Amino acid sequence: MAKTAPTDDHSEGMDHFDSRARRILTLWLPLACFVFVLLFPFYWMAITAIKPNYQLTDYENYSPFWVVEPTLRHIRYLLFETTYPAWMWNTIVVSVVSTALALVASVFAAYAIERLRFRGARMTGLLIFLAYLVPPSILFIPLAVIVFQVGIFDSKLALILTYPTFLIPFCTWLLMGYFRSIPYELEESALVDGATRWQILTKIVLPLSVPGLISAGIFAFTLSWNEFIYALTFISSSENKTVPVGVLTELVRGDIYEWGALMSGALLGSLPVVILYSFFVDYYVSSMTGAVKE
Amino acid sequence: MxxxxxxxxxxxxxxxxxxxxxxxxxxxxxxxxxxxxxxxxxxxxxxxxxxxxxxxxxxxxxxxxxxxxxxxxxxxxxxxxxxxxxxxxxxxxxxxxxxxxxxxxxxxxxxxxxxxxxxxxxxxxxxxxxxxxxxxxxxxxxxxxxxxxxxxxxxxxxxxxxxxxxxxxxxxxxxxxxxxxxxxxxxxxxxxxxxxxxxxxxxxxxxxxxxxxxxxxxxxxxxxxxNLFVAGFIGSPAMNFLNGVFGPDGVTLADGTVLPVTDAGAAKAGQQVVYGLRPESMALGGDVPLTVEVTEPTGAETYVVGQLGGAEVTGVFRTRVTAKPGEQIGIRIDPAGIHLFDAASGARLSH
The missing domain is CATH 3.40.50.300 (P-loop containing nucleotide triphosphate hydrolases)
Incomplete structure (x- = not known):
């Protein structure tokens, strides 16, 4: 074959589709709009949290889009003059414990439905899913009665025990999908190797499901962290409230909105979730896009 | 163990x-x-x-x-x-x-x-x-x-x-x-x-x-x-099956071709039989007519697909086959490669 003369043209087949103007128009511009829409509320929240009060409503002398003399007054007020630290602590405890409870229950439920193949397994799966479809805005009334009767009203336990009602169905379905992607032969192989059901679950299935467990955990954690209706209904005293409820009920006095403190509270309250996501984003993505590979 | x-x-x-x-x-x-x-x-x-x-x-x-x-x-x-x-x-x-x-x-x-x-x-x-x-x-x-x-x-x-x-x-x-x-x-x-x-x-x-x-x-x-199933399953290419009637001279196929049988076993005259023929047991130079349809030389062997007595058969020849499609060649059959089966039950008749 004849030698082809080397060229300094680095173009590859379809390069003409990728001219710079075209890329800006089809890729970067829509992406920029998207990012702007997504991030603007956070920006607004962040600048409001550090804006002195006199700038908040004075649009004539100060631009609403940035801060001239940033201050930590709102945050100091929030941390030292309100019960915000207690709300934070409550939210952390409630979210962590209810997520843990939901994960344990979901692992067992999902594994049993997916792999033990008992009579009615499919039906059980379906019922669990139906339970997820009932909206909390309907469920909170009967649940409130139960919470009252059991005597855990206005305590962390009220939330820790009610959050799993929506966390478990969700996590169970997510994990069922994940367990289904684990090849059956692995479990049979383990069975022949002498493992018991429990050992198969703990030594084979769970280690392989770590990405699934992490994304179920993140979901559950975020859902409980942001939960509003139950927290609003089942908690009455200020020191037992969670962040979403506390910020709204304690920092809005009548028709006076303490915007600075409100936004500081929202900002601080969203940080833990952001940190959690950024740690596990790889696992999270892999569990959404890929199954167990040998 | x-x-x-x-x-x-x-x-x-x-x-x-x-x-x-x-x-x-x-x-x-x-x-x-x-x-x-x-x-x-x-x-x-x-x-x-x-x-x-x-x-x-x-x-x-x-x-x-x-x-x-x-x-x-x-x-x-x-x-x-x-x-x-x-x-x-x-x-x-x-x-x-x-x-x-x-x-x-x-x-x-x-x-x-x-x-x-x-x-x-x-x-x-x-x-x-x-x-x-x-x-x-x-x-x-x-x-x-x-x-x-x-x-x-x-x-x-x-x-x-x-x-x-x-x-x-x-x-x-x-x-x-x-x-x-x-x-x-x-x-x-x-x-x-x-x-x-x-x-x-x-x-x-x-x-x-x-x-x-x-x-x-x-x-x-x-x-x-x-039986026919095992005969057809073991061996590659698979054994050829030809339907015919057993008689004193051998097996008569539909078009009148008579194929030799040395080990008739339990076969009775007039019985409908399946004549099983291993592809490897065919060799050039005999009086059984085979009309060549396709030849596939692999180097060491030549696969020949052709018509024998109205049915398609495959033969494997250790020698090179130069016949063109449509030509008729004469083959001989090694008796060891012949197996008779009952047409109805598929059971083996030869010993």
Whole structure:
């Protein structure tokens, strides 16, 4: 074959589709709009949290889009003059414990439905899913009665025990999908190797499901962290409230909105979730896009 | 090491029976291959030996223990799966030592057992790798290593080579056979590939539609197939079947061609028979007319597809065939390659 003369043209087949103007128009511009829409509320929240009060409503002398003399007054007020630290602590405890409870229950439920193949397994799966479809805005009334009767009203336990009602169905379905992607032969192989059901679950299935467990955990954690209706209904005293409820009920006095403190509270309250996501984003993505590979 | 006895084994899923009473005796140290087309029940049979499928009827004995109701872990068997079933989150060494770890063997001891097994299989330098970092052949070896380490009574292989490419399959075939000769562990091996069965087995069990068609040594099956199914299944290219009527001169085909028969066996004059003809038993230079349709030279041999007595036959010739399509050539037939079967029952008539 004849030698082809080397060229300094680095173009590859379809390069003409990728001219710079075209890329800006089809890729970067829509992406920029998207990012702007997504991030603007956070920006607004962040600048409001550090804006002195006199700038908040004075649009004539100060631009609403940035801060001239940033201050930590709102945050100091929030941390030292309100019960915000207690709300934070409550939210952390409630979210962590209810997520843990939901994960344990979901692992067992999902594994049993997916792999033990008992009579009615499919039906059980379906019922669990139906339970997820009932909206909390309907469920909170009967649940409130139960919470009252059991005597855990206005305590962390009220939330820790009610959050799993929506966390478990969700996590169970997510994990069922994940367990289904684990090849059956692995479990049979383990069975022949002498493992018991429990050992198969703990030594084979769970280690392989770590990405699934992490994304179920993140979901559950975020859902409980942001939960509003139950927290609003089942908690009455200020020191037992969670962040979403506390910020709204304690920092809005009548028709006076303490915007600075409100936004500081929202900002601080969203940080833990952001940190959690950024740690596990790889696992999270892999569990959404890929199954167990040998 | 132990013998395995399968006695009247049945399996049904609901109302559908897929195994209709299978009897196989496997001697200590024997390499037995279960072969048959897909859906014949061979894998189900193996899984019943392993304890992964419930036994609907009959009995399985390993050694002199009836294992019908024992869970897999108490049967003292090791199984190699088609897709290897290596634990992706464990290293090669951990994979191989997994069963020992489960039974509470100490770490040092596990390492002592894993190392020689890895050396036998040429895996010693890969012990710290994960399955995803290995090639298909290496994974297959790890799966075998996992079985070897346990030193079980019986090895079970479920189509272990079907995920490998053709070349690797041939070399792994030799490797498994070699391994068996070394360890002498009783082995039951399932495949749909009759070449694998022929090359590896001490004894072949040909299965079809949930029953055993024939059990025997590879060459016995080739030389004396018990019925049409076995005759057509064993051997490649497959045996040619020609319908005809048996008479004193031989078998008369539909178009009047008479083919010679030396071993008529139980055939009676006037009986409808199937004349089985091994492709390899044809040679050039005889008086049986064959109209050539296609010639396929492979170098060492030439495959000829043609018309003989109104039916299509395939012949394998050691000599080169120069005939053009449409030409008629005369062939002679080696009597050893002729098998007569009853047309109605398919049973063998020749001795």
């Amino acid at each position: 132990a013998s395995v006895t399968i006695d009247g084994l049945r399996k049904s899923y609901g109302a559908t029976e897929v195994l209709h009473g299978v009897d196989v005796d496997i001697a200590e140290g024997e390499f037995v291959v279960l072969v048959g087309p897909s859906g014949c029940g061979k894998s189900t049979l193996l899984r019943m030996l392993a304890g992964l499928e419930h036994i609907s009827g009959g009995e399985v004995r390993i050694g002199d223990r009836v294992v019908n109701h024992l869970p897999p872990k108490d049967r003292d068997i090791a199984m190699v799966f088609q897709n290897y079933a290596l634990y992706p989150h464990l290293t090669v060494a951990e994979n191989m030592g997994f069963s020992l770890k489960l039974s509470g063997v100490r770490k040092a001891q596990i390492a002592e057992k894993v190392r020689p097994a890895a050396e036998i299989l040429g895996l010693a330098h890969l012990l710290d790798r994960y399955p995803r970092q290995l090639s298909g052949g290496q994974r297959q070896r790890v799966a075998m290593g996992r079985a070897i380490v346990r030193d079980p009574q019986v090895f079970l292989f479920d189509e272990p080579l079907s995920n490998l490419d053709a070349k690797l399959r041939v070399s792994m075939r030799a490797e498994i056979k070699n391994l068996h000769q070394r360890l002498k562990t009783t082995t039951v091996y399932v495949t749909h590939d009759q070449i694998e069965a022929m090359t590896m087995a001490d004894k072949i069990v040909v299965m079809h539609d949930g029953i055993v068609e024939q059990i025997g040594a590879p060459l016995d099956l080739y030389d004396r197939p018990a």
